[in-house]
Amino acid sequence: MNRKTKRKSITFADALEGYWLARRSSFSKATIDDYTLTFTRFAAFIGDQPLAEISAPDVQRFLDHVRTTRNLSKKSVSNMWVALSSFWTWASVELNVEHIIRNRVRQPEYRAPVIQIYTEVEIKAMLRACEETNTWQSTRRRPTRSKRSESLRDQAIITTLVDTGVRVSELCHFEMRDYLSAQGRLMVREGKWGKDRVVFLGQSARRTLWRYLISRTNTKPNDPLFTTNAGTALERNNLRKTLQRIGERAGVPGVTVHRFRHTFAVTFLRNGGNVLELQEMLGHERLDTVRIYAKLAEVDLQAAQQRSSVADSWRL
Numbered sequence: 001m002n003r004k005t006k007r008k009s010i011t012f013a014d015a016l017e018g019y020w021l022a023r024r025s026s027f028s029k030a031t032i033d034d035y036t037l038t039f040t041r042f043a044a045f046i047g048d049q050p051l052a053e054i055s056a057p058d059v060q061r062f063l064d065h066v067r068t069t070r071n072l073s074k075k076s077v078s079n080m081w082v083a084l085s086s087f088w089t090w091a092s093v094e095l096n097v098e099h100i101i102r103n104r105v106r107q108p109e110y111r112a113p114v115i116q117i118y119t120e121v122e123i124k125a126m127l128r129a130c131e132e133t134n135t136w137q138s139t140r141r142r143p144t145r146s147k148r149s150e151s152l153r154d155q156a157i158i159t160t161l162v163d164t165g166v167r168v169s170e171l172c173h174f175e176m177r178d179y180l181s182a183q184g185r186l187m188v189r190e191g192k193w194g195k196d197r198v199v200f201l202g203q204s205a206r207r208t209l210w211r212y213l214i215s216r217t218n219t220k221p222n223d224p225l226f227t228t229n230a231g232t233a234l235e236r237n238n239l240r241k242t243l244q245r246i247g248e249r250a251g252v253p254g255v256t257v258h259r260f261r262h263t264f265a266v267t268f269l270r271n272g273g274n275v276l277e278l279q280e281m282l283g284h285e286r287l288d289t290v291r292i293y294a295k296l297a298e299v300d301l302q303a304a305q306q307r308s309s310v311a312d313s314w315r316l
Contacts, residue, residue, distance in 0.1 A: 010095065015051050015091055022094065030167070030236075038079070038083040041062075045061075046062065052098075056105050059084060063105070089102070118260070125250035127158060127159070127316060129250035153226060154243075157171065157239070157243075159205040163202055163204070164264065164281070165199070168257040171239075172226070172234045174226065175222050176219050183200070184203075261282070265290070271313055278290050
Protein backbone atom coordinates (compact mmCIF):
# COMPACT_ATOMS: atom_id res chain seq x y z
CA MET A 1 0.00 0.00 0.00
CA ASN A 2 1.56 3.27 -1.11
CA ARG A 3 1.45 6.55 0.83
CA LYS A 4 -1.38 7.97 -1.29
CA THR A 5 -3.54 4.89 -0.69
CA LYS A 6 -2.87 5.07 3.04
CA ARG A 7 -4.02 8.68 3.15
CA LYS A 8 -7.23 7.75 1.36
CA SER A 9 -8.02 5.05 3.92
CA ILE A 10 -7.28 7.04 7.06
CA THR A 11 -10.35 7.65 9.23
CA PHE A 12 -11.47 10.88 10.87
CA ALA A 13 -10.54 9.47 14.29
CA ASP A 14 -7.05 8.51 13.06
CA ALA A 15 -6.48 11.93 11.48
CA LEU A 16 -7.30 13.69 14.74
CA GLU A 17 -4.03 12.52 16.26
CA GLY A 18 -2.07 14.42 13.64
CA TYR A 19 -4.32 17.45 13.94
CA TRP A 20 -3.75 17.75 17.68
CA LEU A 21 -0.01 17.25 17.30
CA ALA A 22 0.04 20.18 14.88
CA ARG A 23 -2.45 22.54 16.51
CA ARG A 24 -2.77 21.84 20.25
CA SER A 25 0.01 24.21 21.30
CA SER A 26 -1.72 27.16 19.62
CA PHE A 27 -5.02 26.72 21.50
CA SER A 28 -6.10 27.61 25.01
CA LYS A 29 -7.33 24.85 27.29
CA ALA A 30 -10.91 26.07 26.91
CA THR A 31 -10.65 25.87 23.09
CA ILE A 32 -9.11 22.40 23.32
CA ASP A 33 -11.99 21.26 25.54
CA ASP A 34 -14.61 22.72 23.20
CA TYR A 35 -13.02 21.29 20.05
CA THR A 36 -12.57 17.89 21.69
CA LEU A 37 -16.26 17.73 22.53
CA THR A 38 -17.18 18.63 18.93
CA PHE A 39 -14.81 16.05 17.46
CA THR A 40 -16.03 13.34 19.84
CA ARG A 41 -19.64 13.95 18.88
CA PHE A 42 -18.82 14.10 15.18
CA ALA A 43 -16.80 10.86 15.29
CA ALA A 44 -19.70 9.10 17.02
CA PHE A 45 -22.13 10.47 14.43
CA ILE A 46 -20.04 9.73 11.33
CA GLY A 47 -18.74 6.32 12.35
CA ASP A 48 -15.47 4.65 11.37
CA GLN A 49 -15.38 5.56 7.69
CA PRO A 50 -12.43 6.86 5.65
CA LEU A 51 -11.85 10.58 5.96
CA ALA A 52 -11.84 11.02 2.17
CA GLU A 53 -15.39 9.62 1.97
CA ILE A 54 -16.90 12.13 4.41
CA SER A 55 -18.86 14.75 2.48
CA ALA A 56 -20.29 18.24 3.00
CA PRO A 57 -23.83 16.81 3.40
CA ASP A 58 -22.49 14.61 6.23
CA VAL A 59 -21.26 17.70 8.07
CA GLN A 60 -24.55 19.50 7.46
CA ARG A 61 -26.53 16.53 8.78
CA PHE A 62 -24.35 16.47 11.88
CA LEU A 63 -24.92 20.16 12.58
CA ASP A 64 -28.67 19.73 12.07
CA HIS A 65 -28.60 16.69 14.34
CA VAL A 66 -26.88 18.37 17.30
CA ARG A 67 -29.06 21.44 16.96
CA THR A 68 -32.31 19.46 17.13
CA THR A 69 -31.45 16.58 19.45
CA ARG A 70 -29.32 18.47 21.99
CA ASN A 71 -31.24 21.74 21.87
CA LEU A 72 -28.03 23.72 21.46
CA SER A 73 -27.94 27.45 20.89
CA LYS A 74 -27.11 28.83 17.45
CA LYS A 75 -23.81 30.09 18.81
CA SER A 76 -22.87 26.63 20.10
CA VAL A 77 -23.61 25.07 16.71
CA SER A 78 -21.63 27.85 15.02
CA ASN A 79 -18.69 27.05 17.31
CA MET A 80 -18.90 23.40 16.22
CA TRP A 81 -18.73 24.54 12.59
CA VAL A 82 -15.57 26.50 13.43
CA ALA A 83 -13.94 23.45 15.05
CA LEU A 84 -14.70 21.19 12.09
CA SER A 85 -13.58 23.83 9.59
CA SER A 86 -10.31 24.18 11.50
CA PHE A 87 -9.76 20.43 11.23
CA TRP A 88 -10.44 20.33 7.49
CA THR A 89 -8.23 23.36 6.87
CA TRP A 90 -5.39 21.37 8.41
CA ALA A 91 -6.34 18.09 6.67
CA SER A 92 -6.56 19.71 3.24
CA VAL A 93 -2.87 20.67 3.52
CA GLU A 94 -1.45 17.80 5.56
CA LEU A 95 -3.45 14.91 4.09
CA ASN A 96 -4.31 16.41 0.70
CA VAL A 97 -8.04 15.81 1.15
CA GLU A 98 -10.77 18.09 -0.13
CA HIS A 99 -11.91 20.89 2.20
CA ILE A 100 -15.56 19.86 2.42
CA ILE A 101 -16.68 22.80 4.57
CA ARG A 102 -15.25 25.95 3.01
CA ASN A 103 -17.80 27.44 0.58
CA ARG A 104 -19.93 24.31 0.97
CA VAL A 105 -21.34 24.22 4.48
CA ARG A 106 -22.59 27.58 5.60
CA GLN A 107 -21.60 28.69 9.08
CA PRO A 108 -24.72 28.85 11.28
CA GLU A 109 -25.66 32.45 11.91
CA TYR A 110 -26.61 33.80 15.29
CA ARG A 111 -27.41 37.21 16.65
CA ALA A 112 -24.79 38.41 19.09
CA PRO A 113 -26.40 39.16 22.46
CA VAL A 114 -26.65 42.75 23.66
CA ILE A 115 -23.72 43.56 25.91
CA GLN A 116 -24.91 44.21 29.45
CA ILE A 117 -22.82 45.37 32.37
CA TYR A 118 -23.34 45.40 36.13
CA THR A 119 -23.91 48.62 37.97
CA GLU A 120 -21.93 49.70 40.98
CA VAL A 121 -24.99 49.00 43.16
CA GLU A 122 -25.32 45.46 41.77
CA ILE A 123 -21.64 44.59 42.33
CA LYS A 124 -21.77 45.83 45.92
CA ALA A 125 -25.01 43.89 46.51
CA MET A 126 -23.35 40.70 45.25
CA LEU A 127 -20.34 41.25 47.49
CA ARG A 128 -22.69 41.52 50.51
CA ALA A 129 -24.62 38.45 49.34
CA CYS A 130 -21.42 36.39 49.49
CA GLU A 131 -21.47 36.52 53.27
CA GLU A 132 -24.65 34.56 54.09
CA THR A 133 -26.77 31.74 52.71
CA ASN A 134 -30.36 32.00 51.57
CA THR A 135 -32.95 32.28 54.35
CA TRP A 136 -34.04 28.92 55.79
CA GLN A 137 -36.34 27.78 58.58
CA SER A 138 -34.69 26.84 61.88
CA THR A 139 -35.99 24.10 64.18
CA ARG A 140 -38.04 26.83 65.84
CA ARG A 141 -39.39 27.82 62.44
CA ARG A 142 -37.65 31.13 62.50
CA PRO A 143 -36.18 32.64 59.31
CA THR A 144 -32.43 32.07 59.62
CA ARG A 145 -29.31 32.73 57.60
CA SER A 146 -25.93 31.07 58.02
CA LYS A 147 -22.45 32.39 57.41
CA ARG A 148 -20.94 31.00 54.22
CA SER A 149 -17.51 29.38 54.49
CA GLU A 150 -16.76 30.47 50.90
CA SER A 151 -17.56 34.16 51.49
CA LEU A 152 -13.97 35.44 51.40
CA ARG A 153 -13.19 33.38 48.31
CA ASP A 154 -16.28 34.50 46.41
CA GLN A 155 -15.72 38.16 47.28
CA ALA A 156 -12.15 37.82 46.01
CA ILE A 157 -13.40 36.17 42.82
CA ILE A 158 -15.93 38.91 42.10
CA THR A 159 -13.45 41.74 42.68
CA THR A 160 -10.79 39.97 40.60
CA LEU A 161 -13.21 39.43 37.71
CA VAL A 162 -14.49 43.01 37.71
CA ASP A 163 -11.05 44.59 38.24
CA THR A 164 -9.10 42.65 35.59
CA GLY A 165 -11.63 41.45 33.01
CA VAL A 166 -10.08 37.97 32.89
CA ARG A 167 -12.13 35.17 31.38
CA VAL A 168 -13.69 32.74 33.83
CA SER A 169 -11.60 29.88 32.40
CA GLU A 170 -8.46 31.94 33.03
CA LEU A 171 -9.50 32.67 36.60
CA CYS A 172 -10.12 28.96 37.27
CA HIS A 173 -6.60 28.15 36.03
CA PHE A 174 -4.75 30.68 38.19
CA GLU A 175 -2.17 29.14 40.52
CA MET A 176 -0.52 30.64 43.58
CA ARG A 177 2.67 31.24 41.60
CA ASP A 178 0.75 33.43 39.14
CA TYR A 179 0.03 36.13 41.73
CA LEU A 180 2.65 38.63 42.94
CA SER A 181 0.90 40.27 45.86
CA ALA A 182 3.39 43.12 46.26
CA GLN A 183 2.52 44.35 42.77
CA GLY A 184 -1.03 43.04 42.48
CA ARG A 185 0.22 41.27 39.35
CA LEU A 186 -1.52 38.24 37.85
CA MET A 187 0.02 36.15 35.09
CA VAL A 188 -2.51 34.69 32.67
CA ARG A 189 -0.81 31.59 31.29
CA GLU A 190 -1.90 30.27 27.90
CA GLY A 191 -5.04 32.34 27.59
CA LYS A 192 -7.14 32.35 24.44
CA TRP A 193 -5.05 31.63 21.32
CA GLY A 194 -2.38 30.25 23.69
CA LYS A 195 -1.05 33.70 24.63
CA ASP A 196 0.37 34.72 27.99
CA ARG A 197 -0.40 38.17 29.35
CA VAL A 198 -0.25 40.16 32.58
CA VAL A 199 -3.08 41.94 34.39
CA PHE A 200 -3.05 44.01 37.57
CA LEU A 201 -5.36 44.38 40.56
CA GLY A 202 -6.06 47.73 42.18
CA GLN A 203 -5.74 48.32 45.91
CA SER A 204 -9.32 47.34 46.74
CA ALA A 205 -9.16 44.03 44.87
CA ARG A 206 -5.72 43.28 46.32
CA ARG A 207 -7.07 43.84 49.83
CA THR A 208 -10.03 41.51 49.20
CA LEU A 209 -7.76 38.83 47.72
CA TRP A 210 -5.34 39.23 50.66
CA ARG A 211 -8.17 38.54 53.13
CA TYR A 212 -8.96 35.32 51.30
CA LEU A 213 -5.38 34.09 50.91
CA ILE A 214 -4.39 34.60 54.57
CA SER A 215 -7.28 32.30 55.50
CA ARG A 216 -5.49 29.45 53.71
CA THR A 217 -2.51 27.57 55.13
CA ASN A 218 0.35 25.49 53.77
CA THR A 219 -0.17 26.60 50.18
CA LYS A 220 2.28 25.59 47.46
CA PRO A 221 3.22 27.48 44.28
CA ASN A 222 1.26 25.09 42.04
CA ASP A 223 -1.88 25.13 44.21
CA PRO A 224 -4.96 26.79 42.66
CA LEU A 225 -5.31 30.45 43.55
CA PHE A 226 -9.06 29.93 44.04
CA THR A 227 -10.11 26.54 45.39
CA THR A 228 -13.12 24.46 46.29
CA ASN A 229 -13.66 23.47 49.91
CA ALA A 230 -11.79 20.27 49.06
CA GLY A 231 -8.77 22.26 47.92
CA THR A 232 -9.13 21.47 44.21
CA ALA A 233 -9.28 23.93 41.32
CA LEU A 234 -12.62 25.52 40.49
CA GLU A 235 -14.51 24.38 37.40
CA ARG A 236 -16.21 26.87 35.08
CA ASN A 237 -19.70 25.40 35.39
CA ASN A 238 -19.57 25.20 39.18
CA LEU A 239 -18.33 28.79 39.42
CA ARG A 240 -21.06 29.92 37.03
CA LYS A 241 -23.71 28.32 39.26
CA THR A 242 -22.15 29.80 42.40
CA LEU A 243 -22.25 33.31 40.96
CA GLN A 244 -25.83 32.84 39.77
CA ARG A 245 -26.89 31.87 43.30
CA ILE A 246 -25.09 34.91 44.70
CA GLY A 247 -26.94 37.05 42.18
CA GLU A 248 -30.27 35.58 43.26
CA ARG A 249 -29.56 36.39 46.91
CA ALA A 250 -28.48 39.90 45.92
CA GLY A 251 -31.55 40.50 43.78
CA VAL A 252 -29.45 40.91 40.62
CA PRO A 253 -31.19 39.30 37.62
CA GLY A 254 -29.44 37.58 34.75
CA VAL A 255 -26.03 37.05 36.36
CA THR A 256 -23.46 35.61 33.97
CA VAL A 257 -19.72 35.32 34.41
CA HIS A 258 -18.98 37.14 31.13
CA ARG A 259 -20.86 40.23 32.31
CA PHE A 260 -18.00 40.85 34.76
CA ARG A 261 -15.64 41.05 31.77
CA HIS A 262 -18.00 43.44 29.98
CA THR A 263 -18.33 45.53 33.14
CA PHE A 264 -14.57 45.83 33.50
CA ALA A 265 -14.09 46.84 29.86
CA VAL A 266 -16.80 49.49 29.66
CA THR A 267 -16.12 51.01 33.10
CA PHE A 268 -12.37 51.00 32.45
CA LEU A 269 -12.93 53.18 29.37
CA ARG A 270 -15.47 55.40 31.08
CA ASN A 271 -12.92 56.06 33.81
CA GLY A 272 -10.34 57.19 31.25
CA GLY A 273 -8.59 53.91 30.44
CA ASN A 274 -6.66 53.54 27.19
CA VAL A 275 -8.24 51.43 24.46
CA LEU A 276 -4.92 49.91 23.38
CA GLU A 277 -4.10 48.92 26.94
CA LEU A 278 -7.60 47.47 27.25
CA GLN A 279 -6.96 45.32 24.19
CA GLU A 280 -3.81 43.94 25.81
CA MET A 281 -5.48 43.39 29.19
CA LEU A 282 -8.44 41.55 27.68
CA GLY A 283 -6.19 39.44 25.47
CA HIS A 284 -7.99 40.33 22.22
CA GLU A 285 -6.13 39.90 18.94
CA ARG A 286 -8.26 42.44 17.07
CA LEU A 287 -8.88 46.04 18.05
CA ASP A 288 -12.34 45.89 16.42
CA THR A 289 -13.60 43.79 19.33
CA VAL A 290 -12.43 46.38 21.86
CA ARG A 291 -14.06 49.20 19.88
CA ILE A 292 -17.44 47.65 20.69
CA TYR A 293 -16.79 48.46 24.34
CA ALA A 294 -15.58 51.92 23.41
CA LYS A 295 -18.84 52.62 21.62
CA LEU A 296 -20.79 51.56 24.69
CA ALA A 297 -18.62 53.64 26.96
CA GLU A 298 -19.15 56.70 24.76
CA VAL A 299 -15.62 57.94 25.15
CA ASP A 300 -13.21 59.86 22.93
CA LEU A 301 -10.57 57.24 22.17
CA GLN A 302 -7.85 59.82 21.58
CA ALA A 303 -8.46 61.34 25.01
CA ALA A 304 -8.57 57.97 26.83
CA GLN A 305 -5.02 57.81 28.21
CA GLN A 306 -5.14 57.22 31.92
CA ARG A 307 -5.13 53.77 33.48
CA SER A 308 -8.04 53.18 35.89
CA SER A 309 -9.18 50.62 38.45
CA VAL A 310 -12.86 49.70 38.61
CA ALA A 311 -12.70 48.35 42.15
CA ASP A 312 -10.82 51.42 43.41
CA SER A 313 -13.25 53.90 41.90
CA TRP A 314 -16.17 52.03 43.44
CA ARG A 315 -14.36 51.56 46.78
CA LEU A 316 -15.23 47.88 46.90
